[in-house]
Amino acid sequence: METNSHKLSVKEKIGYSLGDLAANLVFQTLITYLAYFYTDIYGLETDDASAVMLSVGLVAAFGFNPIIGALADRTNTRWGKFRPWIFWTAIPLGAAALLAFSTPDFDYKGKVIYAVVTYTLLLLLYAANNLPYSALSGVITGSMPERNSLSSYRFVAVMFAQFFVQVFMLPIIEAAGNGDKAVGIEAVMTWLAIIGTVMLLITFITTRERVVPTPEQSSTIKEDLSDLIRNKPWVIILIITTFIFITLAMKGGSYVYYFENYIDKPALTEFIQPILNFLADIGVNFFGENPVSAGFGLFNAGGIIFMIVGITLSKRFADKYGKRDVFKSALFVSTLFILVFYLFSPTSILLIFMSQILHGFFYGLTIPLLWAMIADVADYSEWKTNRRATAIIFSAMMVGLKGGLSIGSALVTFILGRYGYVTKEAANVSMNEIVQPESAILGTKMLVSVYPSIPFLICVGLLFFYEINKKMEVDIERDLLQRR
Template identity: 60%
Template sequence: MHSTSEKLSVMEKVGYSLGDLAANLIFQTLVTFLAFFYTDVFRIPPGTAATIIFVVGLLGAFVFTPVVGILADRTRTRWGKFRPWILWTSIPFGVLALMAFSTPDLGERGKIIYAASTYTLLVLVYAANNLPYSALSGVLTGSMEQRNSLSAYRFVAVMIAQFIIQALLLPLVLILGHGDKVKGFENAMMLFAVVGTVFFLITFFTTRERIVPTAEQSAGVMQDLADLASNRPWRIVLAITILVFVTLALKGGMYVYYFKYYLSEVELAKFLEGVGFNSSIAGLNAVLTSAGLTAFQWPDDPPTSAFSLFNAGGIICMIIGIGFSKALADRFGKRDVFGGALFISTLFLLAFYIYSPESIWLVFVSQILHGFFYGITIPLLWAMIADVADYSEWKNNRRATAIIFSAMLCGLKIGLSVGSALVAGILAYYSYEAGASAQSPQVVSGIRLAVSVYCSTPFLLAVALLFLYEIDKPMETRIERELGERRLAPGPDS
């Protein structure tokens, strides 16, 4: 095996991370707004929207992702195994994202068919793009310390994309659509498609695959699957991945309803005035208009403005948390840091259950603290997946990076499908009425439970599973040392 544990350049780390920024402009939009877009913009019944999200998500998890994983591990080009997939899918990804958030006037049945078709194609291309991209992180370097650093760069980029989507997308939609949300979503996705394509190309041209399996390490599909089945750390990380993304999709999709229907609009307006938000927007617009530019169109209603500010605060603190991740993981190991930070972050999710509609300050403080501690965990999950690939090579003397990452992306898609479908499913169960100015107490209670108790349960189960995960700091060191010795040893043909 050709290998190196050399230090990655800042340019390569930034170039690699831009690929995740590009993908997450679309991914975060799907997680945060797909249910809302289907029910309140495209006007698909909530139960039908839940079915589309769930079924297509499972199709991506159990069909598209494994197939791409098998194909990517067997790809042979002068550019490597995984980089070509990023090149090939860069333009189709953007085009399908635009189509998925378009709103043709087709009647109810036609809308359902259109939504299901475009979402299916988008999930397919997402798998063909994001799985090889994720697997690429496992072959850029053999150094676990460098992987921790690479993950930190990568997930700062992810948080930037998340900030754009969760804090700025609704204002951007109003600006680009001149007040029309339908047109605004289409124009926003067009912008993301162009930017994403450029960033994917930068990723392709600035990275290099260094860990290349030798012919003796190649195995058939059945052998790869057998290696997975016998890999206990892989099984545990797979379960953790599913649970984490159930929570992320559920809370991400439900917060918009929490602000719109549970929290007091009067108190939200007072909060925005008290923290200087309204005066800041007014000051910004004064500067823009005095310079002859168009004023920044922020949503007028307090729930939408507060929701965007809420997301922005959480994301900024996640980025701060990411900054602590590498140093903590280098010292204590990924497993222990991930579990401890995830548990603390979950406590602040649970706190949402006890807050009254008037407890706006407490809601925001909990979001900030949750964001900080969850931010510490963000780079570690994907670095742990790369470690699982190393563990498999160390134990079996065979490396199948893409199929391991494909299994984890299966878990991601299962989690997102379940979590996103739960958003629409919970709303349907509690008899949510799309577009209504107010909801019944039953619906409001369901929303409140969803953002607290329902969201916290998968996180707590994930923490419990970590007690069975054996790759602690001493084992990380041993695996890296012994694999490094093997890779430096001369091959049979040397």
């Protein structure tokens, strides 16, 4: 390996982080609204929505990601290995995101086919863009403290994307469509596609690849896969990534149903009205008059703001105690604040909001650490084998991410279906006219409490077997710098 300076400028850190801001305008929309879009806007039955999200998602996870990873590791251009992919896919990814959330006037079978085709295209292009983008963090610098810093910049950007999508997007969709959510979501996705494309191009322009394999290094895909299978920290992180994104997709996709069907609307209105009045007095009036969309936005806003606080503190804790121990402790505490949602009545609005805030803070501590740990796993593999295969390691993690997202999203509609949730297609009336059965209301409660807690608790257990602690981080970095 040959490296130049490991110190990154603020400009490059910001430029790199814009790539994740762009990608998460898509990704957070998938987590938060895809299930709701398919059942309540586009008009698919719960079982058909589950089948589309699960089948296409698993094909993307186990098909697209390994192929893109192998290709990216073997890409050689004057721009590097990974940066060209960001450039090549910037415009197509924006177009695919718009198509996936469009509502053409097809018959039911045509709707299902269109959903399969557009979701497949979106996940293919997302893999071709985001996997090389993620791998870029492993070659942009060889310094672990700089990676911790880069991850913090990156995930502050992620939180801004999440903030927009989860706080403002639903009220903006309603306003842009004058109450017609199908029209509104197409208008919003058009602008997100344009903005995201520009941000990805800025990432391409402002970043550089510094950790470059020596010319004599070569390996086959078979050798790369063999290295992965023998890499115990990689196996653990792969499983953890999968379970984390099952939880994120499950609870993230369920909150909108929770606010629509479980929370008491008069109690919610009474609670949020002073907040809305204060915001209006200072000129912030994005939430409209619908208490559900306003409450949903404010609920997410509290969690995200405190996630950002957690992210900003993450590097300090990780540098002192090591990524593994901070990740394990913070993830466990954050899970407790998911579980308690099971105890809340529909009128416990203050407790619901406070639990979201506390969950957001503790989960925020873990957010930069996961991707920094994946980069550490790439270093660990090189440390053990003297071969570096950054993209294929990240592609394997993307398998876990996409697999978890697909399973978690599919579980939302699948579980709602088992609890008797009534969709727009089944009722053949406007969603505003549907009264959900008590069983479906219980299902929405379970989907934001008990069910998403299980994968997180499994992750906490797995972290006891993850061997890259603080001391090993220092040893790996020192040894690799000497070799390079």
